[in-house]
Amino acid sequence: MDRILEVNKLTKSFDKGKSYALKDVNFHIDRGHICAVVGESGSGKTTLIRLIAGLENPDNGEIFLNNNLVSSLKKVVQPEKRNIGMVFQEYALFPHLNVIENVLYGLKKNKDKKERALEVIQLVGLTDFEKRYPHELSGGQQQRVALARALAPNPSLLILDEPFSNLDAMMRHQLRNEVFNIIKKTGVTAIFVTHDTQDALAVADEILILQEGQLIQKDEASKLYNKPQSIYVASLFGNTVQLNKGLKKAFRCPLKEDCCHAIRNENIAINASDCEYVTEAKILKRTFLGTHWQLLLKLENGENLSVVTNETVLGDTLKIGFNSKDVLQFDE
Amino acid sequence: MKQAGSSQENFSWKYRIQRGIRDFNKWTVFTVLILLFIAVPVITIFFKLFDGPGESWEHISKYLLADYLKNSLYLAILCSLITLIAGVFSAWVVTRFEFPMRTYLEWLLIIPLAIPGYIMAYAYAGFFDYGGIFSWLLSPFGIENFKLDMMNVIGLSFVLGISLFPYIYVSARAFFLTQALNLLEASRLLGVSETKSFFKLVFPLARPAIVAGLVLVLMEVLNDYGAAEYYGVNTFTTGIFRSWFSLEEPETAIYLSALLLSIVFVLIILEKYQRRKLQYTSPKSGRTSIDYRIQFNRPKQLVLTLLVSLPVLLGFIIPVIQLVQWSVRTFSEVFNQDLLWLSLQSFGIAFAGACFTVLFALLLLYFSKWNKIYSVQSASKLGVLGYAIPGAVVAIGIMIPTLSLDKNFIDWGWASKFIINGTLIALVYAYVVRFLAVAYQPLESSSLKVNSSIPDSSKILGMGNFKTFFKIEFPLLKAGMLSAFILVFIDILKELPLTLILKPYHINTLAVNAYGYASDEMVMHASIPSLFIILTALIPVIVLNKLLLKNG
Numbered sequence: 007m008d009r010i011l012e013v014n015k016l017t018k019s020f021d022k023g024k025s026y027a028l029k030d031v032n033f034h035i036d037r038g039h040i041c042a043v044v045g046e047s048g049s050g051k052t053t054l055i056r057l058i059a060g061l062e063n064p065d066n067g068e069i070f071l072n073n074n075l076v077s078s079l080k081k082v083v084q085p086e087k088r089n090i091g092m093v094f095q096e097y098a099l100f101p102h103l104n105v106i107e108n109v110l111y112g113l114k115k116n117k118d119k120k121e122r123a124l125e126v127i128q129l130v131g132l133t134d135f136e137k138r139y140p141h142e143l144s145g146g147q148q149q150r151v152a153l154a155r156a157l158a159p160n161p162s163l164l165i166l167d168e169p170f171s172n173l174d175a176m177m178r179h180q181l182r183n184e185v186f187n188i189i190k191k192t193g194v195t196a197i198f199v200t201h202d203t204q205d206a207l208a209v210a211d212e213i214l215i216l217q218e219g220q221l222i223q224k225d226e227a228s229k230l231y232n233k234p235q236s237i238y239v240a241s242l243f244g245n246t247v248q249l250n251k252g253l254k255k256a257f258r259c260p261l262k263e264d265c266c267h268a269i270r271n272e273n274i275a276i277n278a279s280d281c282e283y284v285t286e287a288k289i290l291k292r293t294f295l296g297t298h299w300q301l302l303l304k305l306e307n308g309e310n311l312s313v314v315t316n317e318t319v320l321g322d323t324l325k326i327g328f329n330s331k332d333v334l335q336f337d338e
Numbered sequence: 339m340k341q342a343g344s345s346q347e348n349f350s351w352k353y354r355i356q357r358g359i360r361d362f363n364k365w366t367v368f369t370v371l372i373l374l375f376i377a378v379p380v381i382t383i384f385f386k387l388f389d390g391p392g393e394s395w396e397h398i399s400k401y402l403l404a405d406y407l408k409n410s411l412y413l414a415i416l417c418s419l420i421t422l423i424a425g426v427f428s429a430w431v432v433t434r435f436e437f438p439m440r441t442y443l444e445w446l447l448i449i450p451l452a453i454p455g456y457i458m459a460y461a462y463a464g465f466f467d468y469g470g471i472f473s474w475l476l477s478p479f480g481i482e483n484f485k486l487d488m489m490n491v492i493g494l495s496f497v498l499g500i501s502l503f504p505y506i507y508v509s510a511r512a513f514f515l516t517q518a519l520n521l522l523e524a525s526r527l528l529g530v531s532e533t534k535s536f537f538k539l540v541f542p543l544a545r546p547a548i549v550a551g552l553v554l555v556l557m558e559v560l561n562d563y564g565a566a567e568y569y570g571v572n573t574f575t576t577g578i579f580r581s582w583f584s585l586e587e588p589e590t591a592i593y594l595s596a597l598l599l600s601i602v603f604v605l606i607i608l609e610k611y612q613r614r615k616l617q618y619t620s621p622k623s624g625r626t627s628i629d630y631r632i633q634f635n636r637p638k639q640l641v642l643t644l645l646v647s648l649p650v651l652l653g654f655i656i657p658v659i660q661l662v663q664w665s666v667r668t669f670s671e672v673f674n675q676d677l678l679w680l681s682l683q684s685f686g687i688a689f690a691g692a693c694f695t696v697l698f699a700l701l702l703l704y705f706s707k708w709n710k711i712y713s714v715q716s717a718s719k720l721g722v723l724g725y726a727i728p729g730a731v732v733a734i735g736i737m738i739p740t741l742s743l744d745k746n747f748i749d750w751g752w753a754s755k756f757i758i759n760g761t762l763i764a765l766v767y768a769y770v771v772r773f774l775a776v777a778y779q780p781l782e783s784s785s786l787k788v789n790s791s792i793p794d795s796s797k798i799l800g801m802g803n804f805k806t807f808f809k810i811e812f813p814l815l816k817a818g819m820l821s822a823f824i825l826v827f828i829d830i831l832k833e834l835p836l837t838l839i840l841k842p843y844h845i846n847t848l849a850v851n852a853y854g855y856a857s858d859e860m861v862m863h864a865s866i867p868s869l870f871i872i873l874t875a876l877i878p879v880i881v882l883n884k885l886l887l888k889n890g
Contacts, residue, residue: 023349061794063361063710066348079356082710085797092798098791102813111809112799159800 016067027053042210050219060085091156095168099140106136126154166198245271252309257283273332281327361710379735392587420499425506433514436631437639450653452875454832456564461657509551561728563835595731664865684847691769692826699777722775729836777822784818824878
């Protein structure tokens with residue numbers, strides 16, 4: 007498969023090397039793939055895409071777009087020459103131009119220009135809104151204009167920076183599906199930044215995890231979920247309990263003590279005696295959280311453990327357990 | 339892993355130079371060129387120092403320098419006191435208390451800025467003179483022929499202080515409006531009284547803002563020529579003029595300029611230092627205006643109204659009454675076609691100067707953005723320091739190089755007469771150097787209001803720097819450019835020392851005209867051109883304040 011984007015040893019520091027926003031990052035994206043970049047704020051994800059777009063110059067390393075070198079220690083191709091589309095977190099629509107003028111902005115002089123603009127406006131479902139100005143549109147509509155504007159010139163790579171973070175939870179899921187349906191329909195290669203792992207799991211073909219400027223894992227969604235490389239990665243995708251010495255003892259589970267193990271919260275069964283490893287626990291505190299309960303438990307040997315369940319648990323004690331197939335193992 | 343090694347390597351000189359070569363572009367060159375263009379006066383003065391002082395330098399340094407220093411020190415201390423008391427007190431009262439006329443006084447407190455120091459000096463000299471308005475007011479009390487002598491350093495401090503206190507009022511009020519309320523409420527809830535909260539909490543926190551305003555005041559005090567000259571107080575600026583015009587010793591003027599420059603730079607460094615030490619994290623708050631004000635009983639409220647009216651009375655109403663009285667008496671002599679022609683020249687010069695200054699501020703702002711070398715980007719901030727350099731110093735720093743350039747042009751046969759020196763070119767050039775910061779600040783702040791992802795989007799969509807500027811940034815920057823233009827226009831209209839030195843022989847401005855009358859012992863005749871300046875300066879003061887209030 008041909009590579010749309012290739013990044014080699016990409017490095018960037020904003021304080022002359024005292025700390026690194028990005029350090030020795032290597033990866034590539036194949037044509038037509040959707041790639042999510044996940045990390046906490048400050049992990050370097052925004053720096054990564056700004057470097058790819060050419061808005062920042064790297065301190066070292068190389069970026070290839072369509073097998074052409076665009077950034078290196080010796081050369082930086084300006085953003086306007088990269089044929090990239092970008093949707094910014096705050097949409098960045100031109101406030102003094104209406105919808106169609108915004109979409110036309112990036113199109114080269116051509117007699118089909120207007121047709122192409124109307125085509126992408128239709129694609130994002132905003133026909134009849136062409137003459138509106140950005141301030142006359144809702145957040146979701148602005149988002150779609152931004153997408154149409156970025157897609158209009160047929161970019162070889164589409165970048166989306168935290169595309170849904172400005173929307174409320176209800177809008178978010180609906181729009182996420184709409185946006186990625188449109189992206190899949192066009193077949194464009196896309197890279198998008200998010201701190202919401204649900205977004206990443208839902209739509210990405212592959213996910214990059216950044217931590218403190220370093221790429222710590224890159225995999226397909228299911229692999230990343232089932233085989234995380236570290237407890238940090240595991241905990242990004244849901245509550246995870248590290249199985250320390252005391253817990254291993256409480257559950258009488260014969261796992262090697264010099265290895266690091268963890269179990270996802272949802273894999274701990276409540277009132278289950280048919281699990282491989284089971285223990286008795288006393289409920290110290292229960293907190294109602296709407297869709298589920300959070301229980302603070304004291305195990306037989308005095309260890310504390312917090313679990314969630316969507317069942318209403320009666321009584322003061324209960325049996326909890328898990329199976330060996332759900333145990334995550336790390337090398338650290 | 340080899341990370342420790344590679345991180346060292348990334349910032350080795352070899353890599354830094356490679357990146358420097360990569361990031362170097364034509365905008366880097368243009369940014370540096372503009373900075374050099376702005377720096378010419380300072381560079382000139384620095385290098386001319388090596389030519390040695392003039393003949394009178396020894397005399398001046400022996401007998402007059404102590405006088406200059408002493409007067410400047412007195413002026414600095416007294417003006418600081420006057421402006422601090424008037425500025426901080428009135429800013430606090432209008433933001434914290436409710437009283438009759440408050441909304442009017444809030445912006446009336448800004449209008450003394452419309453009166454340049456030298457005009458204030460003329461008006462007060464007349465007001466307190468024998469047979470002036472003040473002695474007329476006292477005559478019903480049996481006090482005849484009273485005269486308050488203004489022609490000394492105390493009188494000078496008073497007129498400068500009362501015309502400059504709005505700088506402190508504006509910066510203190512901005513701080514009080516945006517920052518003080520939440521803190522004050524927290525303090526009151528902790529059981530601390532209003533007065534104690536002010537001195538323990540609000541004043542110390544507002545200090546960086548107030549000191550920034552105070553530094554502006556001191557720069558203006560050092561810049562003043564007309565008022566000091568009229569009151570006969572020897573300062574550095576009058577000394578520079580005397581060495582240049584009376585003694586005809588440029589070398590001595592340069593030595594005095596260099597001394598004055600050093601004082602100014604010390605002030606700037608002190609200001610930066612105090613601000614750096616006091617970088618408090620300001621509480622982020624959605625409330626930007628004080629919607630609750632303390633209401634006293636009626637008599638106390640009226641006292642507040644009177645107290646806050648006092649700076650307006652002294653800083654605007656009294657001098658304007660004096661000028662109006664004079665202008666009625668001199669109307670038939672002064673108001674004629676010549677005056678209208680003069681006003682037209684003055685507006686024309688201010689217009690041209692403001693256009694070029696805004697243009698250069700825009701070029702500096704954008705060229706430095708487009709340049710990709712960070713150190714050049716941060717150096718571009720130095721371009722705005724021109725505002726700190728007193729007008730007389732800028733003038734001399736431009737006079738000398740343009741004079742020798744013109745002489746060279748004639749020697750080389752490129753020109754038959756002076757084409758830069760003594761023409762509008764040199765004058766406008768000097769205005770650009772001196773007022774670049776005045777234009778730069780509103781432009782910068784309105785360009786910061788445009789989210790940086792908007793121009794970034796334009797570039798990603800295939801537009802270069804210029805197209806992005808004209809299609810996106812220019813339309814969004816219009817308001818900022820208009821206020822930049824107005825501010826510079828007014829500053830040029832009021833400007834005196836620089837214009838006196840550099841103006842073409844046959845051209846006059848309203849400021850020079852007023853100064854001319856005053857120096858010829860015809861101060862009454864100066865009233866009409868002075869009122870022209872004040873009225874023109876008044877319109878934008880009001881308009882800008884309305885704009886500021888709307889945005890706030």
